[in-house]
Amino acid sequence: xxxxxxxxxxxxxxxxxxxxxxxxxxxxxxxxxxxxxxxxxxxxxxxxxxxxxxxxxxxxxxxxxxxxxxxxxxxxxxxxxxxxxxxxxxxxxxxxxxxxxxxxxxxxxxxxxxxxxxxxxxxxxxxxxxxxxxxxxxxxxxxxxxxxxxxxxxxxxxxxxxxxxxxxxxxxxxxxxxxxxxxxxxxxxxxxxxxxxxxxxxxxxxxxxxxxxxxxxxxxxxxxxxxxxxxxxxxxxxxxxxxxxxxxxxxxxxxxxxxxxxxxxxxxxxxxxxxxxxxxxxxxxxxxxxxxxxxxxxxxxxxxxxxxxxxxxxxxxxxxxxxxxxxxxxxxxxxxxxxxxxxxxxxxxxxxxxxxxxxxxxxxxxxxxxxxxxxxxxxxxxxxxxxxxxxxxxxxxxxxxxxxxxxxxxxxxxxxxxxxxxxxxxxxxxxx
Amino acid sequence: xxxxxxxxxxxxxxxxxxxxxxxxxxxxxxxxxxxxxxxxxxxxxxxxxxxxxxxxxxxxxxxxxxxxxxxxxxxxxxxxxxxxxxxxxxxxxxxxxxxxxxxxxxxxxxxxxxxxxxxxxxxxxxxxxxxxxxxxxxxxxxxxxxxxxxxxxxxxxxxxxxxxxxxxxxxxxxxxxxxxxxxxxxxxxxxxxxxxxxxxxxxxxxxxxxxxxxx
Numbered sequence: 001x002x003x004x005x006x007x008x009x010x011x012x013x014x015x016x017x018x019x020x021x022x023x024x025x026x027x028x029x030x031x032x033x034x035x036x037x038x039x040x041x042x043x044x045x046x047x048x049x050x051x052x053x054x055x056x057x058x059x060x061x062x063x064x065x066x067x068x069x070x071x072x073x074x075x076x077x078x079x080x081x082x083x084x085x086x087x088x089x090x091x092x093x094x095x096x097x098x099x100x101x102x103x104x105x106x107x108x109x110x111x112x113x114x115x116x117x118x119x120x121x122x123x124x125x126x127x128x129x130x131x132x133x134x135x136x137x138x139x140x141x142x143x144x145x146x147x148x149x150x151x152x153x154x155x156x157x158x159x160x161x162x163x164x165x166x167x168x169x170x171x172x173x174x175x176x177x178x179x180x181x182x183x184x185x186x187x188x189x190x191x192x193x194x195x196x197x198x199x200x201x202x203x204x205x206x207x208x209x210x211x212x213x214x215x216x217x218x219x220x221x222x223x224x225x226x227x228x229x230x231x232x233x234x235x236x237x238x239x240x241x242x243x244x245x246x247x248x249x250x251x252x253x254x255x256x257x258x259x260x261x262x263x264x265x266x267x268x269x270x271x272x273x274x275x276x277x278x279x280x281x282x283x284x285x286x287x288x289x290x291x292x293x294x295x296x297x298x299x300x301x302x303x304x305x306x307x308x309x310x311x312x313x314x315x316x317x318x319x320x321x322x323x324x325x326x327x328x329x330x331x332x333x334x335x336x337x338x339x340x341x342x343x344x345x346x347x348x349x350x351x352x353x354x355x356x357x358x359x360x361x362x363x364x365x366x367x368x369x370x371x372x373x374x375x376x377x378x379x380x381x382x383x384x385x386x387x388x389x390x391x392x393x394x395x396x397x398x399x400x401x402x403x404x405x406x407x408x409x410x411x412x413x414x415x416x417x418x419x420x421x422x423x424x425x426x427x428x429x430x431x432x
Numbered sequence: 433x434x435x436x437x438x439x440x441x442x443x444x445x446x447x448x449x450x451x452x453x454x455x456x457x458x459x460x461x462x463x464x465x466x467x468x469x470x471x472x473x474x475x476x477x478x479x480x481x482x483x484x485x486x487x488x489x490x491x492x493x494x495x496x497x498x499x500x501x502x503x504x505x506x507x508x509x510x511x512x513x514x515x516x517x518x519x520x521x522x523x524x525x526x527x528x529x530x531x532x533x534x535x536x537x538x539x540x541x542x543x544x545x546x547x548x549x550x551x552x553x554x555x556x557x558x559x560x561x562x563x564x565x566x567x568x569x570x571x572x573x574x575x576x577x578x579x580x581x582x583x584x585x586x587x588x589x590x591x592x593x594x595x596x597x598x599x600x601x602x603x604x605x606x607x608x609x610x611x612x613x614x615x616x617x618x619x620x621x622x623x624x625x626x627x628x629x630x631x632x633x634x635x636x637x638x639x640x641x642x643x644x645x646x647x
Contacts, residue, residue, distance in 0.1 A: 002643040002644060002645045003484065003485075003642055003643065003644055003645070004484060004644075004645055005486075005644040005645045005646050005647060007484055022486050023483070023484045023485055023486040024483050024484065024485045024486060024487075024509075024516065025486050025536055025537075027514070027515060041511075041516075073647070099486075099537075100537075100647070101486045101487070101488050101537075101642075101644050101647055102488045102633055102641070102647070103537060103633070104536055104537015104538055105536055105537055121607075122538060122603070122611060122613075122630050123573070123603040123604075123607065123611050123613075124573075124603075125607065126605075138607055139607055139608065161515065161536045162514060162515065163514065189514065190574065
């Protein structure tokens with residue numbers, strides 16, 4: 001046998017039919033047609049308060065709507081609009097009272113498109129101070145004080161397990177640990193604590209099968225989960241792992257690189273006379289063995305306050321493949337009022353990334369401007385030389401996503417706390 | 433539990449007892465409050481119909497709690513200026529008893545404290561005071577003056593001559609599973625303490641719950 005889930009009543013003020021969905025749990029019920037707040041426990045439904053709301057609001061989830069939220073069935077039985085006035089501006093939010101005879105009551109709150117799924121706590125959590133701010137701890141989690149304001153009831157609809165009145169006031173304090181929020185509501189009679197969990201509007205819309213468009217949330221809400229903060233943490237950890245892997249690869253490279261000298265020669269450049277072309281020469285043929293690897297060409301020239309430029313061409317004798325590159329060696333030094341100074345280096349290192357094995361020779365065209373009559377220089381060609389550059393580029397590129405996410409997280413956190421009692425004073429819109 | 437039957441001295445209907453040692457019962461047909469005198473039932477009054485309730489519990493609901501089966505045999509409805517609650521009287525399979533309170537869907541089970549210690553007099557009670565009951569520290573969370581708003585089924589005492597009672601609700605430290613609560617009942621001259629825990633309905637593996645149309 002099923003007991004009736006609703007009781008049908010008649011409004012003593014206007015005669016309209018009223019359905020009571022929470023039966024004996026209701027202490028007050030609002031007549032949907034005249035807005036009178038009635039004593040639901042009184043068989044005569046005496047009027048507790050006539051319609052006084054200055055403004056009418058329409059719930060986004062109509063009363064009587066049933067839905068399955070997080071696996072539990074709920075029916076919307078009550079609706080109130082409350083607000084807090086801060087610096088002359090009233091900020092309104094909605095509260096939906098949900099009921100299931102087997103589960104009791106639950107709430108949904110909505111502010112600026114941000115929704116919270118709220119349960120009343122059976123006992124007060126522990127309030128302490130940390131770093132000069134009030135905090136609340138529950139289940140080992142620390143909730144930071146966000147804001148305290150006076151909440152006033154502006155509009156009511158449906159039924160409530162307490163005697164609701166338009167104009168009811170309570171001191172509401174919020175403590176956040178995203179995605180959760182602990183709220184304390186203090187009236188003269190009692191103090192109630194509740195635990196809210198940030199719930200995306202889309203989840204509410206699908207839970208209650210709402211056909212209207214899912215509203216867009218504006219700004220960052222007090223307990224909006226900060227995906228970037230948690231992601232920044234995990235990304236930083238992953239990045240450290242990358243760094244460790246890359247350092248390991250560098251070590252392996254340093255230990256296993258053959259650094260085999262395949263060619264070396266000493267030469268000299270004589271300044272006077274001869275057109276540039278005639279200075280060009282080719283080296284004897286040399287063998288690059290092993291697998292395809294990089295090839296390092298070191299040029300060391302004894303320049304003193306001068307420069308030398310070498311136009312190189314590495315030529316594969318068998319295929320004719322030519323690698324052309326130019327290198328400059330310059331070294332200047334002297335003494336001024338700041339002491340000794342020097343600029344540049346007598347040594348230059350060029351690395352050709354991947355050169356297949358084979359017979360090669362170098363064509364060299366030197367050019368120089370040095371104070372001395374001739375310039376001695378040395379060319380050394382080595383294969384399979386460790387070089388850090390690609391590893392460093394790799395580390396730098398891998399650092400970009402964590403840096404981006406950290407910046408986003410920082411931006412979101414500052415946007416969140418800007419709305420709190422702890423906003424940096426510079427953000428106050430004082431006109432003075 | 434042996435089912436016993438008796439005839440209602442008021443309307444003659446057959447009353448079936450769920451608990452053979454009940455002190456008081458209410459005839460489900462004529463709402464006569466019946467008190468056991470030796471083997472006979474004596475009518476001491478009439479109660480009005482209880483308003484339709486949204487409580488999932490009803491007389492005859494069965495369940496399990498702390499490895500003991502129970503059946504709901506009686507109910508007292510309390511009311512105070514800002515609300516009301518049900519106290520359901522449970523008899524257990526091992527012959528014990530407990531109270532299941534159900535206030536706005538919050539369910540708690542409690543039984544008589546084994547070591548209540550020295551309980552404060554009603555005039556000395558203050559919110560925020562701490563008391564040790566059954567080796568647990570409890571803090572007075574609220575004081576409620578409530579009255580009987582209705583009664584049904586079988587009870588271990590008679591409720592007929594009572595009016596307003598003072599209740600002190602106390603909470604232990606902790607949350608969730610570690611949270612315990614205590615109630616000090618000032619209905620009689622000597623205060624009586626009950627201790628218990630909050631439970632979710634599902635934890636009781638309940639059977640024969642009240643069914644609601646559409647739920």
